[in-house]
Amino acid sequence: MVFLKYTPLQSQSRAILKLVDKNLVSKDYVEYQFIQQSQIPTSHFQPGLPRLPIPELKLTCERYLAAQRPLLIDESYTKTETNVNRFRDGVGKQLQRILKDYDGKNKHTSYISELWFDKYLRSRTPLPLNCNPILVFNNDDKPEYNDQLIRTTNLIVSSLRFYRTLKSELLQPDIYHLQPAKSDNERFNYIASKLPPKLAYIYAYFNKAFPLDMSQYPNLFQTTRIPEIDKDRLVDNPESKHITVQYKGHFYAFKVLTVSNDIIPASQILDNLKFILNDTIEPSKHPVGILTTLERNKWATIRHELAENGNETQLKTIDSALFHISLDDDMPGNDPCKITTQFLHGDGTNRWFDKSFSLIVAKDGVTAVNFEHAWGDGVAVLRYTEEVFKDSKNKPRIHPDTKTTEESSLSVNRLDIHLNDHLKSCIDQAKVEYKAICDNLDVNYTIFEGIGKDTCKKNKVSPDAVMQLGFQVGYHKLTGNFVSTYESCSTAAFKHGRTEAIRPCTTATKAFTLALNSQNKPSVPELKSMIQKCSSIHNRLIKEAAMGQGFDRHLFALKAMGEKNGIKNNIFDDPEYAHIGYDVMSTSTLNSPAIFSGGFGPVVPDGFGMGYAIKDEFLGALVTNYKDRTNGPDFIGALKKSFEEIFAILQAN
Structure with a gap:
């Protein structure tokens, strides 16, 4: 692992900036060498970042079962629920103590960081597409x-x-400004730069500004993966x-x-x-x-x-x-x-x-x-x-x-x-x-003109929730099934955070999908109300994931602790645990003025890799799949039909 740290080059570069102020170094020289000249050093907030929390075991078990509910028939769910409750009251407590002890001995990082590096580096699959x-x-x-x-x-x-x-520590730190007028200005930058790192983070926090982890940035350059x-x-x-x-x-x-x-x-x-x-x-x-x-x-x-x-x-x-x-x-x-x-x-x-x-x-x-x-x-x-x-x-x-x-x-x-x-x-x-x-490998895409964020905002629903709902409806139209779906969420609000999984297939999205795809559809107002419920639940899942309160990474870490310590437990031997990690639909959103599109391969042989964006007046999705296992054009056709029906409901009076 390579983590951001102050370097002699940083001191040298800030000394150069002082020479510019004294007209001893050309401004043209500095302008050519540096893309920015941030008043706040790049890693200034790092020591003050909060640590990634380990969720309560009880809450993780509840969230895990909630994600399993729409995927399983009653008999399978009852068995999984029994296993999870036994785990929660038994070996899960032991693994939670071990994980907290591990976390306590590694306060310089997050509990997921080393385990996540290890997961990637131990993977034997080829890098392209996988x-x-x-x-x-x-x-x-x-x-x-x-x-x-x-x-x-x-x-x-x-x-x-x-x-x-x-x-040179001159790159502006990543900061999420909840109230930009209050914090995204020169005064905030000046004060934050003068405060010690931990006080600077507290100052930012009270100004509704949330610095993000910058530890991954050095790995962009001078780095390679050796097989x-x-x-x-x-x-x-x-x-x-x-x-x-x-x-x-x-x-x-x-x-x-x-x-x-x-x-x-x-x-x-x-x-x-x-x-x-x-x-x-x-x-x-x-x-x-x-x-x-x-x-x-x-x-x-x-x-x-x-x-x-x-x-x-x-x-x-x-x-x-x-x-x-x-x-x-x-x-x-x-x-x-x-x-x-x-x-x-x-x-x-x-x-x-x-x-x-x-x-x-x-x-x-x-x-x-x-x-x-x-x-x-x-x-x-x-x-x-x-x-x-x-x-x-x-x-x-x-x-x-x-x-x-x-x-x-x-x-x-x-x-x-x-x-x-x-x-x-x-x-x-x-x-x-x-x-x-x-x-x-097959690659297909759809662009749906005339509707987008504006329509969602008018109906007080999350654009991301509507996109994810469209995926659920489309897949069900094509196959008649509900499958494990993955949406990536960054946990960069925490020191050495990586990602957390959002599970967009919920009991609410399942209920709406079944209603919309049935022959006897409910009324439009009822369907619209169901969309709003789906959006509300999806927004909660996003917030939980971003705050380190998802269940995927926590269970992953508990499983790793069990393997390291030779502790067997029933929950991870349950086929349904492997099933929820088999992401038939792997999705990631991307909205940036610099980006034309983003893409990645399916993460399972019979799955779909789905990069998507939703703009003010249109939405788009780019889908990859393997031709011998799934039909990309048919899935795109089902998606188009799904979005037509969903937005017709939202636009109805």
């Missing part, structure tokens, strides 16, 4: 700046500015000053920071990228990046051989890069399905899925971030994406009329990979296996 999500940037509204060379250069410069700002047998490693390289670039399956590296950690001129980055794009080398016949698509134990074994075959230096160069760039020759245009297919998996020949994140830029300038998930969650990646998109768009350093040199760049190092016959055979086999998996 783990790595994508965030797709909006195009620049100035078409000429979407040129692949121009856009990549500007995005790299903005990424480096973000990196330097983060490392090992049984459990991978996360490795950071704090002295790194270079980036790696993939093009036609080949790897290149060049330095982007000077000895004193200054960002090199944008024109030099442009020249280096132009040199790579003009390299006349043929596409790699045996692209080593495809190996990162393999099952983790298999990849660990092959990587060991790869290093022993004269590639240790090359691998270290890739691993230690600040971040990774993939330059593609494909042109997905503005088709969400093509975009998702290219950036979520592609053909694997021009990818390195192990890196903390890769910035992928297509031939037509369409850009996405594909990120490895073990090191952190979407909060840090989304902030990075938003800041870099805004900065590269509003303050581009390279323009269509920027001149490049015609001479070959001597600062670019192509990483030639040495392969024996066995390694070549492994690559060939990985290509075949990966293609079969990707060919089986």
Whole structure:
């Protein structure tokens, strides 16, 4: 794990800002090096953040049973209820004491943090489709700046500015302002910056401002996941000053920071990228990046051989890069399905899925971030994406009329990979296996125009609750069933918080779905009242999850304590516990002015991966599934019908 801490670079950078005030350092220099100059240091609030609470065992059991109720027939539910009550009054108490003792000995972090890292790193499934999500940037509204060379250069410069700002503690901390007029201003920033961290948090709290955990942010840069047998490693390289670039399956590296950690001129980055794009080398016949698509134990074994075959230096160069760039020759245009297919998996020949994140830029300038998930969650990646998109768009350093040199760049190092016959055979086999998996993935989307947040607000219902309700109705229309559904919720309000699960399939959504899909529908006022009840319950679940009061992570931790201490218990042996964790519908919402779309693969073979957004006057959902197990177009059709019916009810007088 890598957690944010003060560094010599931070002290150096704040000293530079003081020199600017005295006119001893150029403002232009500082403006180029830093994307922000926050008065409050980035990690200022960290020591004052509250710790993630361990919920009461009784409440967790009640919430767990409430989530199981709509999924089970009466007989199964009665059995599960008996097991849960026995657990609550017996071994559950013992595990709760052990968990609290574990938590008490690790007050520097949260009770879920180490266990969650361990969960991800022990997973043996391949990273693409199973783990790595994508965030797709909006195009620049100035078409000429979407040129692949121009856009990549500007995005790299903005990424480096973000990196330097983060490392220098000049990035504005994440703060949720409940009353922005009261706290999102210079006076608040000045006072908070002068107070000691714990008092600063209290001051923010009393001003209805809630600082969020920033500990995951450093893992964005200089970090990679190394495959090992049984459990991978996360490795950071704090002295790194270079980036790696993939093009036609080949790897290149060049330095982007000077000895004193200054960002090199944008024109030099442009020249280096132009040199790579003009390299006349043929596409790699045996692209080593495809190996990162393999099952983790298999990849660990092959990587060991790869290093022993004269590639240790090359691998270290890739691993230690600040971040990774993939330059593609494909042109997905503005088709969400093509975009998702290219950036979520592609053909694997021009990818390195192990890196903390890769910035992928297509031939037509369409850009996405594909990120490895073990090191952190979407909060840090989304902030990075938003800041870099805004900065590269509003303050581009390279323009269509920027001149490049015609001479070959001597600062670019192509990483030639040495392969024996066995390694070549492994690559060939990985290509075949990966293609079969990707060919089986289907991507579909729907955009529902004319209705959205505005309609929900007028009817005093939560837009997110309505979207989730649509998923329940649609799935039931298609299959006649109710299944475990997952919605991610961040617990970044707490020190080293990760995520909590919201379970949107409730007894209320089930009742409404059955009513709406029945032949004898209740009256419209009655159906509208049922929607409002669904919304009320959904809002409560969101609040509980955000405040660390969900049941999923608590039960996960109790189960881990039992396994560590050899304590057997009935609740986790109950098939219904595994059943509720089998997320047939895995969902995540994404609303950002920087983002065109987001996507991820299904988390189970017969499931759907669903990224969605609801705007003021339209809503949209992008759905992934495996063709051999489920029918994506039919599900999209059922979703459209569901939203038509739900919004017809909301809009009725």
